[in-house]
């Protein structure tokens with residue numbers, strides 16, 4: 264039997280047993296190694312996203328391969344054969360799954376826009392066999408034809424597993440600011456460019472790290488929580504703007520201008536998820552700069568802004584929604600090569616058993632955690 268924490272209605276978690284099964288030809292069965300909890304999980308838990316219950320949450324996870332279907336051993340993305348005992352990072356969103364929607368057929372570089380995208384741990388009804396579609400459970404079943412997985416080296420620290428998916432989000436957001444093939448053009452992100460990161464939650468911290476590792480010039484992080492400001496500094500931020508000292512948007516914009524030769528940042532990224540931050544951020548970017556919106560995975564309301572700021576500024580504003588599955592390779596490389604240099608491991612501030620979901624969520628709500636992980 265396999266135990267799983269099932270979200271059967273908003274705020275109702277039941278620990279249920281599921282029959283063990285054999286994987287079909289293209290699937291593997293993995294024992295959950297570790298799984299992170301993110302903002303999306305909180306929204307799902309509270310019932311703010313309209314997805315069908317019951318569902319097993321958990322989309323930021325690694326598994327240890329326990330059983331391999333007949334054809335599945337050759338499906339792992341980096342071309343190595345899979346073996347029992349391998350540790351895999353699983354990309355939760357399907358890739359080119361439906362093959363019939365506009366995006367699958369005509370926008371192949373952005374498979375994450377597929378209208379029929381299914382995300383493990385998010386919108387997979389667990390009443391359907393093989394049931395185990397999320398990682399707040401002892402095991403997960405992954406059809407490797409529909410979902411990508413990346414094999415992790417033994418040296419990859421186990422506790423960084425929950426950061427792979429958020430690093431995919433963060434690194435892709437930063438890459439949205441890369442100019443195509445012209446990085447010395449002062450168009451967007453590149454070596455020596457000045458970057459502003461609004462918010463030092465998990466995504467903001469990982470954007471900070473990705474910018475630092477990619478050769479940013481100065482990185483300025485704006486945040487309110489002291490422990491997060493400190494962590495941002497350790498992740499490579501050169502300047503911190505503490506909301507407790509810079510209380511108004513005007514004061515913060517002025518400080519960014521002071522730190523960027525009076526012109527504004529080359530690139531700014533909104534990683535807060537509050538509409539007001541978006542308006543503020545558009546004023547922190549220099550003329551001809553880039554502004555990336557990655558904080559609003561859910562609709563948290565509206566804000567008034569002056570389109571003139573964007574028009575006159577000649578600013579490129581880009582949204583960043585998830586990532587293509589290949590972004591996991593970038594994330595695994597960044598984390599796996601640099602965990603000695605940057606304190607990624609300290610981002611996992613709390614670990615709970617996967618049957619303790621309500622307690623884990625309470626801890627996140629209390630504001631003391633950066634990233635909370637669950638283990639089986």
Ligand SMILES: [Zn+2]
Pocket residue numbers: 301302303322323428429
């Ligand atoms: Zn997430």
Ligand SMILES: [Zn+2]
Pocket residue numbers: 359360361362363364365366367368376377378379380
């Ligand atoms: Zn599609």
